[in-house]
Amino acid sequence: MNILAICGAANKTRNTATMLKNAFEGAMGISGAAGEIVYLYDLTYRGCIGCHSCKLLNESKFARCAVNDDLTPVLKKAIDADVILIGSPIYFSDVTGETRSFLERFFFPGMTYNKDRVPTYPKRPKVGWVFTMNAPGEFYKDYFSGLIAMTRRIIGEAEYVMAYQTQQFEDYSRYAATAFDVEMVKKRRLEQFPKDCQAAYDMGKRLAAAQI
Numbered sequence: 001m002n003i004l005a006i007c008g009a010a011n012k013t014r015n016t017a018t019m020l021k022n023a024f025e026g027a028m029g030i031s032g033a034a035g036e037i038v039y040l041y042d043l044t045y046r047g048c049i050g051c052h053s054c055k056l057l058n059e060s061k062f063a064r065c066a067v068n069d070d071l072t073p074v075l076k077k078a079i080d081a082d083v084i085l086i087g088s089p090i091y092f093s094d095v096t097g098e099t100r101s102f103l104e105r106f107f108f109p110g111m112t113y114n115k116d117r118v119p120t121y122p123k124r125p126k127v128g129w130v131f132t133m134n135a136p137g138e139f140y141k142d143y144f145s146g147l148i149a150m151t152r153r154i155i156g157e158a159e160y161v162m163a164y165q166t167q168q169f170e171d172y173s174r175y176a177a178t179a180f181d182v183e184m185v186k187k188r189r190l191e192q193f194p195k196d197c198q199a200a201y202d203m204g205k206r207l208a209a210a211q212i
């Protein structure tokens with residue numbers, strides 16, 4: 001069983017990457033699981049260029065991204081994965097630009113404009129999203145439901161876990177950031193974040209177990 005984790009956060013040790021690693025470990029604990037974590041910020045690539053090659057009714061090009069760059073091998077692995085875990089911080093009320101560019105390149109070849117809208121990829125992986133943000137959780141409920149619905153339509157059954165009101169700075173006094181309730185944020189980091197990591201672990205485990 002192939003597990004692919006995609007980290008759309010720049011930092012490999014902070015909130016998003018930590019939760020994603022937990023989700024990955026949960027999935028990798030299921031017997032027969034093999035996989036890796038790909039860090040998007042290590043790669044040089046761009047988003048969809050709208051060449052429409054993936055929609056051409058031609059066997060070799062159809063449903064594959066024609067752009068050739070560092071993302072190409074990652075897209076191949078994603079198409080062959082049984083479980084895909086994707087982590088992104090929320091930047092300006094969306095996933096990060098790198099995550100978005102990955103999505104464009106992965107999702108667009110996975111769909112057609114045919115009337116039946118049947119997804120093109122041969123497998124239907126389980127997808128687990130990990131989101132982290134400094135706003136209160138209810139701010140983004142609608143955004144997540146749209147992204148989850150799109151993931152389900154094109155890729156496979158999807159769910160998400162999130163950490164909100166995350167700790168953004170180690171020492172808040174050094175930054176222009178007086179709007180934060182620092183005590184609350186630090187308390188959440190100590191008490192809530194381990195629970196968020198556990199929820200991520202459980203999600204990874206559940207999704208991988210469902211693919212046996």
Ligand SMILES: Cc1cc2nc3c(=O)[nH]c(=O)nc-3n(C[C@H](O)[C@H](O)[C@H](O)COP(=O)(O)O)c2cc1C
Nearest residue numbers: 014015016089090091092093132133134135166168
């Ligand atoms: C450029 C930038 C934009 C951000 N925009 C938002 C936002 O729109 N909403 C929000 O809740 N948090 C926002 N944040 C905060 C991050 O989402 C939050 O700190 C997140 O947990 C960071 O993840 P990391 O610790 O993995 O880097 C932003 C942070 C940065 C650096």
